[in-house]
Each structure stands twice: as C-alpha cells, then as structure tokens.
Amino acid sequence: MAAPDILLHAEGITKTFTLGKVAVPALRGVDVAVAAGEVALLMGPSGSGKTTLLSILGCILAPSGGTVTVMGRQTAGLPERELAGVRLAHIGFIFQGYNLFPTLYAEENIRVALDLRGITGHEARDRSRAALDAVGLSDKYRVLPRDLSGGQKQRVAIARALVAEPEILLADEPTAALDSETGRSVIGLLRDLAVTHGRCVVIVTHDARIAAFADRVIRIEDGHIVPNGGNGANGEKKT
Template sequence: MAAPETLLRAQGVAKTFTLGKVEVPALRGVDVSVRAGEVCLLMGPSGSGKTTLLSILGCILSPSAGSVVVMGRETAGLPERELTRVRQAHIGFVFQSYNLFPTLYAVENVQVALDLRGVAGGEAKSRAHAALVAVGLADKAHVLPRDLSGGQKQRVAIARALVAEPAIILADEPTAALDSETGRGVIASLRELAVGRGSSVVIVTHDPRIAAFADRVIRIEDGRIASDGELTP
C-alpha cells in the first residue's frame, strides 16, 4: 500500500513577534508534517508556541521564515487574499472560545461557512442541517448560542468547521472550556467525522486523556519540536 499523502508540511518555520522594541521568538525552526487521515495532538507548556504554530499551519498567520506547504502548495509569502483562498479551500478551524455569532441560530452559524464559500442558499441550508445532525444537534438548529451548553456550542463550531468538507481540521484547545466527559465526547465525534472522510486533524490540548483519540503526539517546547511520535494502540 502506498504511504498516505502528506497534506500539510512545515519546514524550518520560525515566527518572531515584535512588541514595541522587544522581539519575542515564538517559533524557532519547526519541522512537522501531517498525512491524510491522521489525528495528531499538539501538546506543550503555556507559551511554547502551540497557537502560533496552528495559526501558521492554518494560513491565519504568516511565518517569519520557513516553508508551509498546504495540499501541495507553498503558502509562505502569499498575499493575504491568496492565503484566505487556501484557507477556505482546505482548512476548517475550531477555536477554544467557539467564536459563534451570538445573534445567529445554530444552523445559521454553520451555514456561514458555506455562504463565505459561495455555496447557493438552498444547498447551504440543507448541508448546514446535515452537519448539525452529524454532531447530534438536529433538535437545536433554531436555538441561539446563549441557549446552548458549552459542549453544544463546541459541536456547532465543529459542524461549522467540517461542513465545507476541508481536508485539514485544526482545533486550538477545543475542550478547554468543557468538563472532561463532555470534552471527550466532543473529541470523539470530531475524530469520527474527520477520519471517516480521510481528513487530517491537529488538536492542541493540555488534556492527556484525549491521547486515546490520537494517532500521534507532537510535543513543542520553547518554540521547538521536543518530540514527535506515533502512538502504539
């Protein structure tokens, strides 16, 4: 069998933030690649560079140096508009704080992802409904975020990240605001939906119990990869 395709590859990625006159090196030469169908955890101490790396992999942030290849295309140095295009074509992002629109119903929050990509209204609506069904929220379609629990809000956010069927799903501490059982349920459904389609997932987490849902753990310390290994079941 051929080795699974590499969907995402970072090489020599560095990022330095400038705060006034102070330079903050957040990443100091990171090499990492993610293959199709893989579920990776990104772990490391606070301030080690996890969010920065995920944002660069997700074309939300540009690296100061190095190469980031998404679905075979070099993205380092692309103008903002092109980066947005790559992101919309290939990447779904799940944030710790859900980032739902407070005045939109659950189904509308999911549909936004398709509207942005130019999917026609009727089709967008039915796909958004189907995505909510897939995360177990069929009965919450016309509920506002304020009337959903934390776990339900995060499921809406996952439906939104997955509805456009991206090849790559990136999640930054998606369970940090949830109790551990709810968190494990959310990760289990994220894994099932993504892997069922051959998508790759990178999840930033502090929760070692989530390791049970991963194929691989990448550890980052002080802006460098400290270890990167497949887990044996």
C-alpha cells in the first residue's frame, strides 16, 4: 500500500503562555500528521489545548518548540510575511464566530478571500457564486449577514474558506451554534470535500455527534495527545 500523502505534519509541538510571572504550558510535545482525503477531529475538555494546536497548525500562532510542515515546507522561523503567504496559498479557515463583514453581502464576504489573492472582476464573481451554490445558498448572493440564520452564516464562512480551493481546511467548532440537522449537513459537506477533492480537514469540536463523519479522533487532555486505539500519539483510527 502506498504511503499516505501527508499535507500537514506537526512534530514535538510545545506552547507556553506567560501570565505575569507565571509560565502556563498549553501544549506539551504534540505530534500530529494529517493526510489528503482525511477528516481528523481534535476533541477534549475546555482548556486542553485544542484551539491552540489548531492555531499553530494554521501558522497563526508560533509554537514555543517543535516544527510544523505544511505541504512539505517547514514553517519554523519563517517571517510573518512568508507565513501569510503559506496561509493564503494552502489553508482555509472556518471560525466559530463566522467573522463575516456585517456591511457586505454574502457574495462580497466571499470575494474578500479572492481579493487577497489578486483575483477580481468577473472571475471573482463567478467563483464566489459557485462557492455559495456548493453550500446550498444560491439564493443568498445579495443578502447581508444580519438577514441570515446561524446555519446560513456558517455556510457562507465555509464557502469563503473553500473559494480559493485550499488543500488544508481548519475549522474551530463549526457546529457549535447549529441544530443537529444543520450541523450534520455542514460536516457532511466538509467530509465530501475531503473524500472527493483530496483535502485535509482538521476540526476542533466538543460535538460528539459528528464523530461518525471523521476518519480519526485525536483526543487532547492537559496539552497531551491521549494514546488510544493502538495508534499512539496520532489518535484513534476509526474502523
């Protein structure tokens, strides 16, 4: 069997925050590798280090120690300008709070992601509308966020993350504000993107209902990955 195509690899990740004179360890030597076509969940109690790890994987937060490799490129020591380039080229983010611009229509919120990449005009419009179509919002192009439900806002956020076709998708509690049916639909969409288009998807969640959609559950407690399922530090491989 061929070796998996690892798109995202973190090794020996530590992170310590300083609160006054007190050093608070958030991550304590974490190893994670996620392949193309795989959906991995990061689960654990509040304060366990899940969101910190996701931010480090996405090159938003620098680790105190260890290395992160994105699409074969080590990011340790890169200046912020180059890290921004890595994020733009390879990573799509789906935030728990949606992070939509309140005065922009749904289509315009998505076009922001393309503007950052120098894609404008008719191509930007067509790609933004195609992304909204893909998440079932073909009738919401010219609707402001205030007139969208929570589930619709999350779909716009997903469309924005997908419009540039990144290889890696990172999501922070994407179902936290959604009802069961909408949550399953959102995670099903991410699952389909991983399987059909070979994306690497990492989701931080407390929502045990979506575990059935994942290939692997990575459990974190007190800054450590909890070995289980016979797979040690890389989490529990589902069968």
